[in-house]
Amino acid sequence: MADILEKIAEQTKEDLQKRKRKVSLKDLESFPLFEKERLNFADAINKKATVSIIAEIKKASPSKGIIRHDFDSLKIAKAYIENGASAISVLTDLPFFQGSLSYLEKVAEMSPVPLLRKDFILEPYQVKEARAYGADAVLLIDTMYDGNQLYELLAAANEFGLQTLVECYHEEEIENLNWNEIEIIGVNNRNLSTFEVDLHRGVELLEKAPDGIVRVSESGIQNPEDLIVLHKHGIHSALIGEHFMRQEDIGFALKDYIIQFQELLNEVNHE
Numbered sequence: 001m002a003d004i005l006e007k008i009a010e011q012t013k014e015d016l017q018k019r020k021r022k023v024s025l026k027d028l029e030s031f032p033l034f035e036k037e038r039l040n041f042a043d044a045i046n047k048k049a050t051v052s053i054i055a056e057i058k059k060a061s062p063s064k065g066i067i068r069h070d071f072d073s074l075k076i077a078k079a080y081i082e083n084g085a086s087a088i089s090v091l092t093d094l095p096f097f098q099g100s101l102s103y104l105e106k107v108a109e110m111s112p113v114p115l116l117r118k119d120f121i122l123e124p125y126q127v128k129e130a131r132a133y134g135a136d137a138v139l140l141i142d143t144m145y146d147g148n149q150l151y152e153l154l155a156a157a158n159e160f161g162l163q164t165l166v167e168c169y170h171e172e173e174i175e176n177l178n179w180n181e182i183e184i185i186g187v188n189n190r191n192l193s194t195f196e197v198d199l200h201r202g203v204e205l206l207e208k209a210p211d212g213i214v215r216v217s218e219s220g221i222q223n224p225e226d227l228i229v230l231h232k233h234g235i236h237s238a239l240i241g242e243h244f245m246r247q248e249d250i251g252f253a254l255k256d257y258i259i260q261f262q263e264l265l266n267e268v269n270h271e
Contacts, residue, residue, distance in 0.1 A: 004062060005120075005144055011095050012120045025125055031132035033105065039114040041137035041163045042183050044087050045237040046214045050265065051227045052086035054116065054216065055254060056241025057107070059091070060098040063195045068245045073103035074110075079251035080244075081113055084258045089116040089139075089239055101133045108134020116165060120144065124156035137163040137184075142173045154181050165216060174208045185209045186216035186239065199226055203233045224261035228268060 028034060045052045057080075059071045073090070080088055090107060091099030099119070108115055117135035121127060122144065130138045140153050150166070157164045167186040168174050177185070189202035197220030206215045217230050218239040230238055247253035 005141075008062075008093075008096055008120050009122065009144055012093070012122055015095070016123060016126065019129075020125060023129075025128060028128050028132040033108055033134035034132045036108065036134055038161055038163075039112075039136045041087055041114040041116060041165075042214050044114045045184075045216065047086065047236070051231050051235065051261070052237040053084070053254070053258065054087045054089050054237055054239040055080040055085035055244060056089040056118070056239060057091060057103060058089075058097065058099075058241040058245050060096075061242070062096045064242070066098070067242055073100075074106050076245075076250055077107040077111060079249075080254060081111060083251040083255040085113060085254060086237065087114045087116060089118045089241065090135075091241075092117055092119045092133075101129070104130075104135060105133045121153060122149075124153065124159075127153060127156040127162060128160050131160045131162055135162060137165055139165050139167055139186075141167045142177070143167075143169050151178070151181060167218065168205065171205060171208070174205050179210050179213065182213060184214040184216060186218050188218045189221075190219040199229060203229065203235065206235055207233055224257055224264055227261045228264050231265065231268075 045054060057073050057076050059068055060066045077088055088111060090104045091097040092101045092104050093099045104117055114136040115134060116137045116139060117130040118139045121138055121140055127138055138157060140150060142150055154164055163183060165184045165186050166182055167188055169188050187202040187205045189197045189199050199220060202217050206217065209215055215235045216237045216239055217235050221238045221240050222243055227238055244250050244253050
């Protein structure tokens with residue numbers, strides 16, 4: 001595990017113990033959104049003949065610091081929803097990304113598209129917590145797990161009625177997955193040691209997934225031409241956060257991005 005993930009894991013464990021002392025596993029069932037009907041995340045991002053966009057609500061990152069000073073999670077979500085996002089990813093990690101479960105909760109109360117809780121999920125408590133705050137799916141980062149930890153979390157997600165996006169960084173992680181347990185696979189294009197992004201390396205790893213698995217490319221996707229690369233390699237969705245969060249008008253940026261991609265796609269289809 002890269003140093004940054006080790007540091008994040010230790011902080012996450014410490015913060016999680018504090019939350020568990022305040023709210024028990026059973027207490028989570030009393031949250032208003034716990035009984036909310038879940039939306040199908042996999043179906044929403046698996047669209048025929050195109051590359052869907054999972055638009056991310058992301059205030060900051062460990063490598064870039066504050067990404068958006070003018071930050072309003074609800075306003076951002078509405079801009080995404082109104083301008084073509086197939087799903088929304090909400091950062092809920094506070095220490096490293098300045099996220100919050102309250103952002104997820106507010107968006108879940110009004111969103112007609114599925115929501116992914118993006119955090120560092122280490123225990124089944126966090127999966128149930130994600131349901132309590134309105135998530136439809138959770139991110140599980142395979143690089144952070146030992147032994148059967150990934151499959152214990154997958155079982156917890158199934159128990160609590162949530163879908164999962166399993167994120168990998170390395171070829172050996174992809175090769176060792178039990179594909180009978182996986183519905184959606186993501187590859188992070190960012191190198192955790194150097195923070196450099198290599199879209200083509202991510203594509204090569206995603207191509208190792210069996211037919212029938214929904215594929216998601218994550219990190220460093222900057223322009224519509226990148227989506228054309230993904231489309232040509234059979235990748236279903238792109239998770240994009242920083243690019244949109246840096247735009248003055250987020251809604252316009254997303255809408256224009258999709259329009260440009262469709263124009264390029266039409267050209268490709270007519271070649």
